[in-house]
Amino acid sequence: MGVAPTTPELRAAVEANLFPASRAAVEPWDEFPWHGPDTAKINASQALAIDLFGTLKLSSDKDIVLGSLARDLGLPAEGPWKVCLEWSDISPNHMRETARTAVDVVLSSPRALIFVECKFTEISGAKCSQRKPIAKGANRGIVQCNGSYALQTNLANKLESRCALTAKAIRYWEVIPQVFNLTSDIDYSPCPFAGPWFQWMRNLTVCHAVARSQGQQPAFVLAYADGPTLPVAGHVRSLDWQTFLGHTRPEAIQCHAVSFQEILGLIQKAAPDNPVWSELSAWVDNKIKVVCATRAEAKHSHRHRLAAINQ
DSSP, X not given: OOOOOOSHHHHHHHHHTSOGGGXXXXXXXXXXXXXXXXGGSTTOHHHHHIIIIXXXXXXXXXXXXXXXXXXXXXXXXXXXXXXXXXXXXXXXXXXXXXXXXXXXXXXXXXXXXXXXXXXSSOOSXXXXXXXXXXXXXXXXXXXXXXXXXXXXXXXXXXXXXXXXXXXXXXXXXXXXXXXXXXXXXXXXXXXXXXXXXXXXHHHHHHHHHHHHHHTOEEEEEEEEOOOTTOHHXXXXXXXXXXXXXXXXXXXXOEEEEEEHHHXXXXXXXXXXXXXXXXXXXXXXXXXXXXXXXXXXXXXXXXXXXXXXXXX
16 A cells, blocks of 8 residues: 555645545545555546445445445345445455455445455556566566466475465465366466456455355455546456456356446435435546546547657
């Protein structure tokens, strides 16, 4: 997580970028897990998540709205429901991770658990760290995994395993067969999770493990801003996303991509008499419209610059 935006100027900029009804959801301000100064930017996914789910956290409509969302996801609807912003698997560390899985939003009831990962202008999910060269220290520059799920030796610690993370006692491949149509005792080349599927895999395995420990039914939602120039909006309509979904086991955990606009539509349908939801919908639509227009203009300008260079 980044540094809290505590200077008066930066705090004012972040507050201005949050929907007014959501601002109290991040108090105490100095203790909230901010992503840093970027939350002040109009295209910040953290701010967009707070806009929607922070407002929902404080709303008297929370139980009826989240009950409706749960039903759509095939989960038990009854509450009471809780909304947690910027959840982290601190204890008991279900995957035995060194860098704990962090989730933008967790929605929970006595019988259901929903992990929500929010994306705005990001390209896709985060990739596995073991494919990146070590940044510093005695092993600087060493890549710990060759990109396949196959028996190999980690050149940094000399441990042998199909997965460098498994050799470090991290439990992903212990849980993967429970939530994916994959098995841990055969080779995959390349590894299914060497690329951007890695973040979704972490979300699903941790959500499943937490839900099982608490007697809940789990679901993972990729909440994305839908717009013509936004990469994740394209990603969830791609063959790659459909292939990923084809590997999941719905009977173990539901997995869905749902746009912010779709969630707001569901909220307005579930709680039609509360004007805050139409106001929030207009706020979110404006953010997405501005960001899409800015990205389109930047792409147009870049093409013109390239054309001028090539003349």
